[in-house]
Amino acid sequence: xxxxxHPILDFKHGEKITFTFQGKELEGYSDEPISAALIASGIKLxxxxxxxxxxxxxxxxxxxxxxxxxxxxxxxxVRTCVTRLEEGMxxxxx
Amino acid sequence: MKVYDxxxxxxxxxxxxxxxxxxxxxxxxxxVDDGLQLGGQLIKQTHKxxxxxxxxxxxxxxEIARNFIHEIKKSSNIEVLTQAxxxxxxxxxxxxxxxxxxxxxxxxxxPKRMIVATGASENMLPFTNNDLPGVYGAGAVxxxxxxxxxxxxxxxxxxxxxxxxxxxxxxxxQANIQVKAIVEAMPSIGGYWVHASKIRRLGVPIYTSCTLxxxxxxxxxxxxxxxxxxxxxxxxxxxxxELNVDTVCLAVGLSPLAELLWxxxxxxxxxxxxxxxxxxxxxxMKTSNDMIYIAGDxxxxxxxxxxxxxxxxxxxxxxxxxxxxxxxYSQIKQKLKRQLAQLRNNSMCExxxxxxxxxxxxxxxxxxxxx
Numbered sequence: 001x002x003x004x005x006h007p008i009l010d011f012k013h014g015e016k017i018t019f020t021f022q023g024k025e026l027e028g029y030s031d032e033p034i035s036a037a038l039i040a041s042g043i044k045l046x047x048x049x050x051x052x053x054x055x056x057x058x059x060x061x062x063x064x065x066x067x068x069x070x071x072x073x074x075x076x077x078v079r080t081c082v083t084r085l086e087e088g089m090x091x092x093x094x
Numbered sequence: 095m096k097v098y099d100x101x102x103x104x105x106x107x108x109x110x111x112x113x114x115x116x117x118x119x120x121x122x123x124x125x126v127d128d129g130l131q132l133g134g135q136l137i138k139q140t141h142k143x144x145x146x147x148x149x150x151x152x153x154x155x156x157e158i159a160r161n162f163i164h165e166i167k168k169s170s171n172i173e174v175l176t177q178a179x180x181x182x183x184x185x186x187x188x189x190x191x192x193x194x195x196x197x198x199x200x201x202x203x204x205p206k207r208m209i210v211a212t213g214a215s216e217n218m219l220p221f222t223n224n225d226l227p228g229v230y231g232a233g234a235v236x237x238x239x240x241x242x243x244x245x246x247x248x249x250x251x252x253x254x255x256x257x258x259x260x261x262x263x264x265x266x267x268q269a270n271i272q273v274k275a276i277v278e279a280m281p282s283i284g285g286y287w288v289h290a291s292k293i294r295r296l297g298v299p300i301y302t303s304c305t306l307x308x309x310x311x312x313x314x315x316x317x318x319x320x321x322x323x324x325x326x327x328x329x330x331x332x333x334x335x336e337l338n339v340d341t342v343c344l345a346v347g348l349s350p351l352a353e354l355l356w357x358x359x360x361x362x363x364x365x366x367x368x369x370x371x372x373x374x375x376x377x378x379m380k381t382s383n384d385m386i387y388i389a390g391d392x393x394x395x396x397x398x399x400x401x402x403x404x405x406x407x408x409x410x411x412x413x414x415x416x417x418x419x420x421x422x423y424s425q426i427k428q429k430l431k432r433q434l435a436q437l438r439n440n441s442m443c444e445x446x447x448x449x450x451x452x453x454x455x456x457x458x459x460x461x462x463x464x465x
Contacts, residue, residue, distance in 0.1 A: 001245040003269050008140050008154070011243035029242075033130060036242040044227035044314050055313040057227025061234030063128055063179070064215050064351070067225070078196045081234075082177065084130055 002040050019089040034080035034091060035061075035068050046070050046080065047093040070094055098124045098173075100412050101189055101205035103180045103354065106134015107398040108211035108390025110162040111405035113172050116209075119413035119420045123172045124203060126191060128179040132166070133159035134213055135398055138236040140268070141261055143399060155398060156240075175201075183208065183358045187385070207385055207412040210355060211405060214348035214369075214391040219253060222308040228315030232262045232345035239269050247341030251318050252276040253306050254345030260289035262345060267296050274337050277304040277320050279327065279346075286442070306342065307334065315340055350392045358383055367449025368394030374455045377431075378411035379404055382455075387412045394449055403433050 003011070014031030021038060028037030035046065035058050045055045046068055059067040063082035071094040072078040080091070100116045102109045105127030113125045131137065139155025166172050178193035178201075189208065191201040216231035218224065230238075230246055232254070238244045250271060252263045255278035263273045276293070281303050283290050290300065307321040307329060322333035349370040356362060360373045361382035372394050373381040380387050387408035390401035407430050410420055420426055438447045 001248075003239065003243045003245050005270070006243075007268050009156075009240060009243070013243070031130070032242045032244075036238060036244050039238060039246065040242075040244045046227065049225075054225055055227055056225065057314070058230060058238075059234060060216055060231050061237045062215060072196075075196055082129055083196065084177070 001042065017085065017087040019085060019087070019091060021091045022093065028085045030085065030087070032085055034070070034072065034078075034083050034085050034089065036081075037085050038080070038091070045093070095188070095202050095204050096124075097204045097206065098122050099205075099416055099418065100124075100207045100209060100409065101126065101203060102209045102211060102409075104134065104211035104213055104390070104392070105129070105132035105174070105176070106211060106213050106390060106401065107136050107158070108213075108392075108401040108405035108408075109134070109209070110136075110159070110166065111402040112209050112211060112389055112409040113405075114162065114165055114169070115406045115409035115420075116413055117166075117169045117171050119410065119418045121171065121409075121413045121416065121418050123169075124175065124205070125166070125172055126175045126178050126180055129176060131176060132163050132174065135233070136162075138233070138240040139398065140240050140265060158398075158402075180354060183354060183386070205385070206416055207387065209379075209387045209389055209405070209408045209412055210373075210392055211388070211390045211401075211408075212351040212354065212392045214350050214395055216344060217347040217349055219306065219344055219346050221306050223311070224309065226309055226311055226315050227313065228311065228340055229309060229342045229344065232258050232343050235341075235343050236262050236265060239265060239271075245269060245271055246343075247315075247339070248272065249274050249339045250341040250343050251306065251320070251337060251339045252343045252345060254278060254347070255283045255285055255290065255300050255302070256345060256347070257285035257289060258348075259343075259345030260285040260293055262343060263293050263298060264289065264296075266343075267293070267298070271341075273298045274339050275320070276300045277306060278302045279305045279323060281325075309342055315342055318342060348391065348395045350395065352392055355381065355386070355388070355392070358386060360386060361455070363453060365394070365449045365452050367445040368453060370395075372453055374453055376455060379408035380411065380415075384415075394446065394453060396446055397437075400434060400437050403430055403437065406430055407434075 013029040059065045063079045068081045071092045099121035101124045116123045136155040136159035308319040310317045322330045355373045389404035389408040
């Protein structure tokens with residue numbers, strides 16, 4: 001969900017771009033991290049843990065906790081909170 | 095391999111201030127940050143700073159960052175690398191950096207001096223289902239809201255009534271996101287009353303001696319159980335309360351991100367007043383390793399205002415140690431010392447002052463200005 005009105009901040013976004021998540025096309029902005037675009041689209045579950053398959057999501061936002069790792073363009077373990085979203089990116093849960 | 099006079103690791107308030115000071119001493123500077131953009135905690139801070147005009151009182155963090163970044167872009171001796179992670183500092187004086195998509199490119203540089211200004215990270219809290227999507231650090235929520243304009247959820251439970259918990263709760267309300275309650279494990283609110291009263295006036299309850307016991311939900315946060323605790327932090331039976339929220343925000347303290355200092359074999363000390371393991375340092379912010387200086391939260395959890403001053407102290411002295419003196423080295427050094435003392439001269443900073451004293455090992459020398 002995007003914040004529409006704010007008493008102090010005026011959100012200046014980069015250009016609108018499209019990417020896919022689990023094969024579905026979504027929209028985001030060119031200057032935000034992948035996980036911000038996902039959360040804005042209502043997606044909180046980013047992947048499952050290896051052994052116990054526990055659902056995982058965003059947590060620290062500074063690339064330190066490993067909770068937001070996803071497979072991007074076929075490359076696993078991408079820190080989606082500190083990786084910029086790009087046009088045509090293929091984002092998948094791992 | 096490229097040689098720099100000073101490499102600064104971390105582009106938050108301490109690193110930004112350090113970069114400009116180092117450049118003003120004519121040092122060649124590389125500023126490295128692992129985020130999408132420079133600014134660290136400043137770019138998410140919408141509240142106005144306290145203190146004097148020297149400490150940017152009345153100005154919002156985002157403005158301060160903007161000004162710093164503008165000055166850095168203008169400077170001809172500061173190189174900036176973002177989305178780049180410093181991974182180690184080795185005995186042969188080499189610093190390794192991973193940059194590019196997912197860090198797929200390795201860069202090696204040789205810094206004559208380093209300033210580690212890596213800041214801190216959010217602490218985790220143990221409770222049932224603390225790994226569910228929707229449980230976020232307070233800093234993370236601040237980033238989503240204030241930097242990217244994304245709402246983390248619709249109804250939030252804030253855990254922690256220190257300054258960060260109170261401020262982020264207020265900022266959530268500003269973004270039209272409902273804060274159902276704030277729980278604080280201690281018997282009293284830890285943050286400044288000015289923040290607490292703003293939140294109370296908006297009708298948000300703050301429950302003290304209360305903590306989060308359990309989070310429930312099907313693959314995401316759907317509800318929580320909070321519970322009162324006694325003075326030994328045990329749950330008091332039959333005081334559970336259930337709240338429907340879709341987001342849990344943890345503001346239960348920060349810990350310094352000191353891995354690089356450990357790896358470089360700096361002398362470290364556990365100082366609870368500074369919130370964890372910090373490098374020991376002298377008054378010039380130099381660690382036990384003569385090549386490495388520190389500044390900001392990595393030196394001890396404090397605030398952006400003191401981080402900016404410490405950044406200047408570290409850079410001024412790191413440059414001086416290379417014989418790159420600022421024209422007014424002595425005056426500036428004294429001025430910065432006074433500023434830090436002023437920032438810490440209040441009842442809420444007594445612990446920090448004690449902590450800094452414990453962490454300071456010997457009096458820093460005044461580098462002799464030689465011509």
